[in-house]
Amino acid sequence: MRDSAIKAMAGPRPVVLSGPSGAGKSTLLKKLMKEYDSVFGFSVSHTTRNPRPGEENGRDYHYVTREVMQAGIDNGDFIENAEFSGNMYGTSKAAVQDVQAKNLICILDIDMQGVRNIKRTDLNPIYISIQPPSMEILEKRLRDRKTESEESLQRRLRAARVDMEFSKEPGVFDVIIVNDVLEESYGQLRNALLEVSYRTQTYIK
Ligand SMILES: Nc1ncnc2c1ncn2[C@@H]1O[C@H](COP(=O)(O)OP(=O)(O)OP(=O)(O)O)[C@@H](O)[C@H]1O
Numbered sequence: 001m002r003d004s005a006i007k008a009m010a011g012p013r014p015v016v017l018s019g020p021s022g023a024g025k026s027t028l029l030k031k032l033m034k035e036y037d038s039v040f041g042f043s044v045s046h047t048t049r050n051p052r053p054g055e056e057n058g059r060d061y062h063y064v065t066r067e068v069m070q071a072g073i074d075n076g077d078f079i080e081n082a083e084f085s086g087n088m089y090g091t092s093k094a095a096v097q098d099v100q101a102k103n104l105i106c107i108l109d110i111d112m113q114g115v116r117n118i119k120r121t122d123l124n125p126i127y128i129s130i131q132p133p134s135m136e137i138l139e140k141r142l143r144d145r146k147t148e149s150e151e152s153l154q155r156r157l158r159a160a161r162v163d164m165e166f167s168k169e170p171g172v173f174d175v176i177i178v179n180d181v182l183e184e185s186y187g188q189l190r191n192a193l194l195e196v197s198y199r200t201q202t203y204i205k
């Protein structure tokens with residue numbers, strides 16, 4: 001979908017973080033937001049999944065019913081949306097506009113369907129893939145996180161296999177980070193974003 005409303009709001013180039021569930025996107029993003037909250041802003045997605053312990057409505061996600069989400073999609077409120085592991089997820093235009101209105105670099109955490117859909121819009125972000133060192137380590141991280149039922153875990157692992165192949169397609173991602181040692185991966189993410197921030201003249205130190 002082409003969307004002039006989003007293009008009109010365009011400030012610094014947004015950043016898309018994607019990669020398999022459990023690869024460490026949220027962990028890296030939380031570190032980044034803590035260090036650079038005056039530079040980056042998180043695009044708060046909508047989802048129909050239930051909040052996990054510690055998650056907050058409006059900060060981590062906007063938690064909605066399927067009916068509310070579908071009505072928003074039908075109304076054209078979303079830039080992209082996807083079904084993932086039995087739930088709906090989506091990026092509203094308002095989520096991106098809220099961040100851009102503050103002149104922050106907008107960061108989206110979305111799955112690979114979201115990446116495909118965003119590529120059809122005018123958003124023109126930098127695409128960064130966060131990958132796990134191996135499927136075995138990914139499974140261990142997801143199990144240790146203790147957020148998924150066995151069924152949900154298996155669905156996420158199936159999606160992860162497809163995702164890891166997708167990330168190898170030439171030209172899909174600008175940067176690929178294998179999240180093995182957290183501090184090293186964070187350093188790589190920070191460096192990649194430093195480059196973006198210099199190019200968009202939103203300097204971080
Ligand atoms: N480099 C790392 N080494 C070890 N454990 C890690 C590392 N990065 C993240 N983790 C742990 O792995 C688990 C999954 O990380 P996280 O929730 O950030 O993944 P995610 O990619 O955001 O997943 P989802 O897409 O499901 O939201 C968490 O328990 C986190 O603490």
Ligand SMILES: Nc1nc2c(ncn2[C@@H]2O[C@H](COP(=O)(O)O)[C@@H](O)[C@H]2O)c(=O)[nH]1
Nearest residue numbers: 021045081082084089090091109110111114
């Ligand atoms: N296409 C979209 N994918 C999204 C969005 N928000 C999150 N996600 C992705 O969903 C999975 C699962 O997330 P979880 O919080 O339930 O573990 C993960 O890959 C996210 O990147 C969105 O708005 N659109």
